[in-house]
Amino acid sequence: MITRLATVPPPMLSVRRRLVASAREWLRRHRGDLAVLLPVLLAAGLVHAIGMSAFPRYVDDPGTYLSQAWSVRYQGTLSPYSYFYDHAPGGWIQIAMWAWLTDGFGRYDTAIGFGNEVMLLAKLASTVLLYTLGRRLGFSRPGAAAAGLLFALCPLAVMFGRWTFLDNLVTPWLLAAFVLALSPKRSIASATGGAVCFAMATLTKETALVLLPAFAWALWRNTDPHNRAHSLTVAAGAGFLLMAMYPLMAVYKGELFEGPGHNSLLGTAKWQLVDRAASGSLLNGGSVMRQMFTDWLAQDPVLLLGGLVSIVAGFLVRRLRPIALTLLIGWLMMLRGGYVPFMYVIVLLPWSALLIVGAIEAVWRRWPRAGVALAAVAVFGAALWPARLYPMVTASGPQPLRAAEQWVADNVPRDRVVVAHDSIWVDLVHQYGFQPRPIIVHKLDADPAVRRELKRVDYLVVPNWYYESGGGNYPTLLEARKHAVAAARFGSGGDGVVVYRVSEHWRP
Amino acid sequence: MRVLLIMGLVAVLAACGQTPRVELRPSEPAVSYAPLRHPFRDRQLYLAPDSPALRWQNANGASWLDPITRTPQAVWLNSPQDLDKVPALVSEAGQQDALPVLVAYYVPNRGCSDFRDGAPTPAEYVQWVDRLITLLGATKAVVVMEPDAIPADCFTTERAEVLKAAVGKLSEAGHFVYLDAGHSRWRSTGETAERLIAAGVNVAEGFAVNISNRQSTEDAHKWGRELADLTGDREFVIDTSRNGLGPPPGDGDSWCNPEQQGLGEPPTTKPALEGVAALLWIKPPGESDGICGGEDTYLFSPRQARNLIMRSPHVPPEEREAAATH
Structure with missing residues (x-):
């Protein structure tokens, strides 16, 4: 009784002073971790940020998500076009x-x-959370820091982490979910927090749902048997309620089930899971999946293959098993043969970093020499990275689309109908005030509302590969180009951009 | 510790505040177009005093050929020998105070048949053009450049360069060049525009549509107007020599001496069509398209001429009747 009273601050102290005191206390207790973590964060931040405007090249998805974020911010709608449940918003x-x-x-x-x-x-949040999760899995400070560095400096992580992909926002939520699920306090609050974070991950990108078994296992194992039922019920309830907002929104909009004349959650889910062109299995040598995998390995084999090997070790070490299961599910998804997007690799990276370090530390404890040898192998592998990272941080100069955007802003009257690539759409609307709004290129043929409203097209501003490889999906774009002439060219090859001016006499 | 934190924050903020530099300028300078000179305005078209049709008419006393022989037509220059007729043409045109319309048809690899016809080399073609310029002297002519050269499958950047050089020389010498663009059922306007620009349409007066073809004037105009919009609003001429009935039915060889064809609108330098400089008879009507449709010649064929007059909606009924009965 007396000792408990002693830890409670005297009631006379102001709120502010109590906050300062507890912050000091927190800093004092985490001094050691902060001293290790901050340099890691600095390295992660610098390598990520330097050159990020020039590398990697522009791809479709970032512009799509940013146009939808713009629409949420300025229009209060989930998309500038009709939202079609492509992803949870x-x-x-x-x-x-x-x-x-x-x-x-x-x-x-x-x-x-x-x-x-x-x-x-x-990236910074993920690195902090990865370090924290490492500590909660029993890693030493240098070990947790190494996991953070593996994740932050892996060329694949730098490259894919720079693109505005939903998966990069899923990572911190998932890591936070595991950090809270493995909280040493084992409180109902931390379990619930973990479940809420997991639900946020699934609302960020619904594909996170496949990791539910691993997360649930981690949560189960870390709950105190005395109040396990209570903890899990509250946590599951909270997580479920949050996740349910997505289908509930669809119900509210009358768009849960498929039907004529409207988009639907289940209709699009069926398309994503069943109808969308499958990527094939990783085990099939000629598959799209295998090609993507080969491309990933060309950027960096160390983290991916190291992670794969460590899954086995992960299952042998009690503490690491849920993490091993997470990564295993990630790999199994690539064998199933369904549609896998090219940024899927993002899902594998943090868990690979954790498992590699976890495996090495486990070996180290039992057989120190073997542990040293394994660590040396990892360091040796990572020695390939600077050469890969160098072009990423030294890239400079504008991207062709960015230069084309500037040209359009300088040369095209604002009332012209511009068909634009996703990545410059927000700028044309927000910075340069094009009215009518430009049409995002893949909506030109995909969105019936756009087709109905389309009266004319004046300019085309998309990368060359739209005409070369994606031609079949863009008949109106191809037809418009037949009635157009190049007004300006930027860069060359597939990523090059030609600004086409379409004849005013042509009607789509 | 704090120093590290601050340094980190500064570095990170500096990196994200960095705005991308826009140095990538357009890799092709914008095309600048020479001012239009409108050569057809207030001019009458040159009527050749000698032609294969006229010679045949005189030899056979065939007055029914008048709808063709009394109509101004372009004079084709297909070879070095053909240039020999230019001095006479120059003096005739001076006497008529009329604007001659010439067709240059001697580009290397003219028929896309392994350089078997046309000038043997680009250099010889340019020399040929130089000689044409010398022979024309002070007489300014309309030169329709190289039927089919631009839409042809064997169009290359080398051909574009040769054409560009020729167009530049002729324009500089004061002549009025119209590059053949093909017709409305061949290549798209976008593709044609790129080829025309590569071939120097910016210093030419414009382009020609429908040469030797039979697309309706309306279709030719619609297509040409779109093409003009893509090529700096150059003006264009339409060949109406044989499009009176529009395109013959069918595909493949149906273009070659078809049954279904008639003379088109007579040439005019005052067409009531936006963007059109003149309607011209560029292909001499009656000249066979080749060895097909019952013909065994590339030369003048009275059978073709008769058919064109008989079926033309633009020829008065009594003249059609005369052609049909003689």
């Missing part, structure tokens, strides 16, 4: 919140620049 709502809090779209002259900032923050 949580990811771009988070981006929109950050834009709202910090005037994100106003601070940058390109939306992609703002997206890059959000990804940098996600």
